[in-house]
Amino acid sequence: MVNHCPSLLNGKVFMEWVGPAVLKAYQWQVNALETTYREISDIYDTSEVRGLSEDCIKKLPECTFKSDNNIVEQCCLASSCAICLQDFKDGDSMRKLPHCGHYFHLSCLDKWLATNGSCPNCRNSVCDDNDV
CATH class of the missing domain: 1.20.5 (Single alpha-helices involved in coiled-coils or other helix-helix interfaces)
Structure with a gap:
């Protein structure tokens, strides 16, 4: 052997x-x-990157999560980020998508939008040519 x-x-x-x-x-x-x-x-066309430009991403609305202002409950959304699946906590930086109104952690959404041009939840387009 x-x-x-x-x-x-x-x-x-x-x-x-x-x-x-x-x-x-x-x-x-x-x-x-x-x-x-x-x-x-x-x-x-899976090899082509369909992400958004950095300028377009930076123009999207930002906010800070506070449990007392119930941002998530006002928008009828889950209390967690659909990208990282972590719960929103007080002080978390968040970003809101203009067409659908979904909220995500700012850093999670920025990474997502760099390679995808649609909402992670509903797949609606985030930026049109004249938007944001």
Whole structure:
């Protein structure tokens, strides 16, 4: 067994046991999966970043959460950030989306909007060309 350890580690035993036809079929499947992913990526433009500009993000309304002013209850929203799933606490910096009125932690939403141009909750567009 000791004599076979190096061949096990470098794959030599595997290559000897597996016939060329099986290996060729495996390689074809792997290549097909990679091609399919590339095609889907092209169809849905998943490789393109659709985030908002920093200027657009900075123009969105900001506020500070205070439990006594019930910002969340006034807007009929959950008491937690839908991005990080943490509860809002007194003193948390928040940002409100203008079209849908959803609130999120400022830092969470800024990171989200840098790569996505829609609300994390309802997927409504955040900024139109002439908005904010």
